[in-house]
Amino acid sequence: MKSESSELSSNTLGSQVGTAPHMEGRVAGFSVKLDNFDGPFDLLLQLISRHKMDITEVAIASVTDEFIAHIRALEGTEEGWKLDQATEFLVVAATLLDLKAARLLPSGEVDDEADLALLEARDLLFARLLQYRAFKEIAAILADRIAIQERTFARSVALDPIFAALLPEVLIGVTPERFAAIANRVLTPKMAPTLSTEHLHLPMVSVTAEANHVIASLRRSKSLTFRALVADAANTLVVVARFLALLELYKEGQIRFEQVMALGELQVTWTGAESGEISVSDEFDRPPENREEEKSGA
Amino acid sequence: MERDLERSVEAILMVVEEPVSEVVLAQIIERPTEEIQAALKILQEQYEAENRGFALKQVSGGWRFYSHPDLAPLVEKFVLDGQQAKLTQAALETLAVIAYRQPISRARVSAIRGVNVEAVMKTLVNRGLVEECGVEHETGAVLYRTTNYFLERIGLNSVSDLPALAPFLPDVDGLDEVIASLTE
Amino acid sequence: MERDLERSVEAILMVVEEPVSEVVLAQIIERPTEEIQAALKILQEQYEAENRGFALKQVSGGWRFYSHPDLAPLVEKFVLDGQQAKLTQAALETLAVIAYRQPISRARVSAIRGVNVEAVMKTLVNRGLVEECGVEHETGAVLYRTTNYFLERIGLNSVSDLPALAPFLPDVDGLDEVIASLTE
Numbered sequence: 308m309k310s311e312s313s314e315l316s317s318n319t320l321g322s323q324v325g326t327a328p329h330m331e332g333r334v335a336g337f338s339v340k341l342d343n344f345d346g347p348f349d350l351l352l353q354l355i356s357r358h359k360m361d362i363t364e365v366a367i368a369s370v371t372d373e374f375i376a377h378i379r380a381l382e383g384t385e386e387g388w389k390l391d392q393a394t395e396f397l398v399v400a401a402t403l404l405d406l407k408a409a410r411l412l413p414s415g416e417v418d419d420e421a422d423l424a425l426l427e428a429r430d431l432l433f434a435r436l437l438q439y440r441a442f443k444e445i446a447a448i449l450a451d452r453i454a455i456q457e458r459t460f461a462r463s464v465a466l467d468p469i470f471a472a473l474l475p476e477v478l479i480g481v482t483p484e485r486f487a488a489i490a491n492r493v494l495t496p497k498m499a500p501t502l503s504t505e506h507l508h509l510p511m512v513s514v515t516a517e518a519n520h521v522i523a524s525l526r527r528s529k530s531l532t533f534r535a536l537v538a539d540a541a542n543t544l545v546v547v548a549r550f551l552a553l554l555e556l557y558k559e560g561q562i563r564f565e566q567v568m569a570l571g572e573l574q575v576t577w578t579g580a581e582s583g584e585i586s587v588s589d590e591f592d593r594p595p596e597n598r599e600e601e602k603s604g605a
Numbered sequence: 606m607e608r609d610l611e612r613s614v615e616a617i618l619m620v621v622e623e624p625v626s627e628v629v630l631a632q633i634i635e636r637p638t639e640e641i642q643a644a645l646k647i648l649q650e651q652y653e654a655e656n657r658g659f660a661l662k663q664v665s666g667g668w669r670f671y672s673h674p675d676l677a678p679l680v681e682k683f684v685l686d687g688q689q690a691k692l693t694q695a696a697l698e699t700l701a702v703i704a705y706r707q708p709i710s711r712a713r714v715s716a717i718r719g720v721n722v723e724a725v726m727k728t729l730v731n732r733g734l735v736e737e738c739g740v741e742h743e744t745g746a747v748l749y750r751t752t753n754y755f756l757e758r759i760g761l762n763s764v765s766d767l768p769a770l771a772p773f774l775p776d777v778d779g780l781d782e783v784i785a786s787l788t789e
Numbered sequence: 790m791e792r793d794l795e796r797s798v799e800a801i802l803m804v805v806e807e808p809v810s811e812v813v814l815a816q817i818i819e820r821p822t823e824e825i826q827a828a829l830k831i832l833q834e835q836y837e838a839e840n841r842g843f844a845l846k847q848v849s850g851g852w853r854f855y856s857h858p859d860l861a862p863l864v865e866k867f868v869l870d871g872q873q874a875k876l877t878q879a880a881l882e883t884l885a886v887i888a889y890r891q892p893i894s895r896a897r898v899s900a901i902r903g904v905n906v907e908a909v910m911k912t913l914v915n916r917g918l919v920e921e922c923g924v925e926h927e928t929g930a931v932l933y934r935t936t937n938y939f940l941e942r943i944g945l946n947s948v949s950d951l952p953a954l955a956p957f958l959p960d961v962d963g964l965d966e967v968i969a970s971l972t973e
Contacts, residue, residue, distance in 0.1 A: 438901060445889065446881035448952055449943055453876070456944035458861035459844070460620040462854040463806050465727035466684065467671070470804065473681055475690040477732045479758050481697065486759060487768035490701035493718065494770065495915065513896070515928075608840055615842030616860035621867055633866050656792055658799025676800035683801050683817045693807050694937075728806065 339373045352440065512544040518552035522585055525562065525577040533573040561585055610636060611644045622723045624667025699725045700734060704755070704767060708738050708748035734758070794820060795828045808851025849940035850947065883909045884918060887933055888951055892922050894930035918942065 337348045344351055348370070466474070481489070521536060533553070537546045553575060556562045561579030566572070579585060613634045618625065627645065631638040645668055649661045660673050672680050683689070692700065699722050702714050715722045726749070729735040734755040738748050751764065761767065797818045802809065811829065815822040829852055833845040846855050856864045876884070886901050887893055899906045910933065913919040918939045923932050935948060945951065 442882055442885045445885040449885055450881050452943040458858035459855040460864050462619050463724045464622050465724050465731055466804055470684045471731040473684050477758055478690040480691050483759055484768050490705045491770050493698045493701055612842035613863050616856040616864050617867055619843040619854055620856050620864055658796035659803045672800035672803040679797050680800055680804055
């Protein structure tokens, strides 16, 4: 990466990232006023992502307050406030918060593996923030390209009858089944009738990932109650995922359940190998639908 | 001398399916018919002078781009090439709509496909896969259906032998109309 | 002599219904692909220099004639393409991720976007911008990629013509997997 070489001002760096034309429509017009920073939110992100500003010095609560004020102000205008703007802010703020949490960890003594993982996560979160921003800017470029392309129309005319008469026998080239699949796709209304849940910002929960967590905890402690195993679960989805993971592990013969009385404390004991890979089925992580139509041809 | 007018004529004629008359061009471009005529003449002569592979021709009251007659053998070769036998994706999708919703008007097909299907429909008719079959009562729009040749090419005895659509689709019949009414 | 080749290209492009590749043109005209490429470039530049109302463009693996974007307001009066619904910001960003990371599973897209992308992915598939393309070996997750229609919509010849991600995302190599492993 070329820009790392000299102490360019943050402005030049900013323009290199391609801020100006592409960033419109982002948290557009949202500025923050903090003790140590006063300017567009976007610039703040840039400074953080360029290591020009330490995330630990940013008061995320203040940023959030200001954003809420910004949204409120928009409510009064003709445009109204934008759901996608709010969503975007939430995503960015959540990442910032994660990043900050990771940064604030005492980096001196590392005695727990979980701490180590968190420290590694710090850079990953940072990278994730960068990546998130990158695709946002790319999206703006795509939108521009689509807008330009929509202004040109392709010549697509039927062949002159003289030439058409020469055409060889038409080749439909698909089976009736595939033909029906095409009809299915084309006749399905274009607007997906699903209500978008994007704005809920549901974190992804994977049974496979939770299984790994459960395996690690049980190997460390040998025996734990279910209550303890889910004590740090962020939400119900995680609890469900860990429960499913336990069922899978039980099926694999890696653990033993003990429950003294019905609805009582469930004790989980590790009976599997001390180390090594344990494969847990990912059937829960796969999307439920399966499409009958394979990919559409050229 | 005025490139603007000629550019406009070129742009329109490049993408239209049917020959366009001078009067229609004059209306759209909002210039007198005489000027349009003059522009068409200039373009026609330019292409000829520049020895282009295409020409502007007036056919049955309208103007349209054609490949130059000199190059007909080459165009024939292109047409005869195996590649042209295969239906394009757009043609296949349009054919699917007609097969499962026949009889159906072009406007309706357009509404379902979400794009202009004029050229594609014409291709399907030219290729003998689709044919006209009367008009819609209320609108007077021409209706289309698939032909026996279509059945032959896809290897079925009758339209009723087409595989059934996904069970949830018949319910959206009404939806088609709503979408169509929005777009028509 | 040279003009002959360009004329031939012009004549064929005048009758194609879909973009035609340089290779097909080379086969029909019986000249090396490089010569065809050169001729196409010459024509493209000529039309631009002469300020024509049409343009030659390479989109989605092939060449064809288009009306010039300047004249869109006029052409729109003729070609009533069902106006394409605008893509939302979420759809655009999801599309960007898929375009640059294809083939990619939905979970992976979700991980990068930081939100659930199920509904958006469904919309993109329905719109024909994205399609399934097999499954991931280890996880069995369905993989997605962008379609030729996507290329047509953004007016690019191939996915490799997308602007480089590098200036936007320095030193990203290998990061994806780590991030994904963290989130999945």
